[in-house]
Ligand SMILES: O=P(O)(O)OC[C@H]1O[C@H](OP(=O)(O)OP(=O)(O)O)[C@H](O)[C@@H]1O
């Protein structure tokens with residue numbers, strides 16, 4: 001399958017929900033991509049493709065990034081790190097707070113799970129303002145890892161996410177849509 005085919009697949013399967021989780025937000029629900037076995041395999045391969053050979057672990061961002069990181073980890077034989085919402089991880093954690101398209105959040109990472117210098121690909125479903133991905137990069141770098149890129153299923157245009165990340169790491173989006 002070509003990159004254009006994968007993009008068309010994401011567009012066809014993504015559900016658009018108005019006024020969720022808040023009035024005025026056009027929510028892009030990508031979970032039908034996970035439910036379709038063939039599509040799920042295709043998008044995991046397509047997310048990793050530009051970074052082939054460059055990463056030794058995949059970091060998934062809670063919650064939908066976890067499924068994608070698991071799929072990529074299984075396909076590429078790499079381990080999975082979980083970047084979690086605050087309060088979910090036991091023991092020592094690193095924390096970063098940031099603003100979202102629809103609110104504020106804090107995410108956390110357990111340090112010390114992989115050797116320092118491990119090369120990590122960050123994956124998530126949607127890139128909107130880029131706040132979540134940028135905070136994830138910061139957490140992973142604070143833990144001593146090298147972030148090789150951010151890969152998402154869908155990039156929302158006009159919210160500045162790509163520009164926000166571009167000075168730090170390469171950004172790969174399978175598809176894009178208006179915010
Ligand atoms: O680019 P940003 O503006 O930071 O937005 C993108 C983030 O927002 C969504 O997660 P959400 O916070 O809704 O959490 P969930 O996946 O747990 O539902 C999405 O899954 C990304 O993680």
Ligand SMILES: Nc1ncnc2[nH]cnc12
Pocket residue numbers: 025026027028029101102126128129156179
């Ligand atoms: N509009 C949106 N749809 C789905 N996930 C999002 N994360 C941030 N904005 C989003």
